Amino acid sequence: MKFFLKRIKKELIAIKLIRKPKIFVISFQRTGTTSTGRFLSDHNYRVATYSISKRNNWTLKWFKGDFEKIFNSLEFKSHQVFEDDPWWCGDFYKVLFHRCPNSKFILLERDADKWFDSMISHSGGKTLGNTYSHSKLYGREIDYYDLNIQSTKLYSPEIDNLLELDESYREHYKKVYLLRNREILEFFDQFGKDRLIHTRLEDQDKWKKIGKFLNFQVKDGYNIHANKSNK
Numbered sequence: 333m334k335f336f337l338k339r340i341k342k343e344l345i346a347i348k349l350i351r352k353p354k355i356f357v358i359s360f361q362r363t364g365t366t367s368t369g370r371f372l373s374d375h376n377y378r379v380a381t382y383s384i385s386k387r388n389n390w391t392l393k394w395f396k397g398d399f400e401k402i403f404n405s406l407e408f409k410s411h412q413v414f415e416d417d418p419w420w421c422g423d424f425y426k427v428l429f430h431r432c433p434n435s436k437f438i439l440l441e442r443d444a445d446k447w448f449d450s451m452i453s454h455s456g457g458k459t460l461g462n463t464y465s466h467s468k469l470y471g472r473e474i475d476y477y478d479l480n481i482q483s484t485k486l487y488s489p490e491i492d493n494l495l496e497l498d499e500s501y502r503e504h505y506k507k508v509y510l511l512r513n514r515e516i517l518e519f520f521d522q523f524g525k526d527r528l529i530h531t532r533l534e535d536q537d538k539w540k541k542i543g544k545f546l547n548f549q550v551k552d553g554y555n556i557h558a559n560k561s562n563k
Contacts, residue, residue: 339406345378346409354432355546357415358425358516359440360509361460362450364533368438369415370556371539375548380411385418392489394418395465399427421469425516429524438542441513442533444506451497451505458493467495470508
């Protein structure tokens, strides 16, 4: 009965959200995605966090190319804001751009070296999350295949952290990071300038800028820094 009532509530929320634009945080991991979600939650948006994505296996569905199962899920329909993966993954933003024509996008950047420092610290010098998907996202497929992992592990939501992530990879990861951000900016410059807000994590006025982009005011002094790494 309790499950049934929760589902009815989500269905009613989904109906209310039909006319409201979806908002996707497409910043790289370790670039304030959780903080951005918390910021929007603080301003009365329904935010689908990492835990909701994990519960629905959205990242695995993205990885398999099974996009419609994401879009047709009740959790997707009953939330307005989406942060963390799979929304930042690869060029999924292009699919979201066309699939949700009224949607808005948020891209935060940070200093590339500080970003990589955060990547290293997150999982104790190991790759973040599922190693197979990580290797695809960051161009380390050969490193992954050299591990000779069983093929049954290829498409899996398991967090296994199997590859090293240290100083020797700094320049490689920075190139991936900078190139993808550039590609996003070029895409929206060509096809939808008014649908993207681009700012920096270091910008003290970032929350006010995002609020203005989404047509709401942010109080002076507001700040949030969620999901800090434990070094």
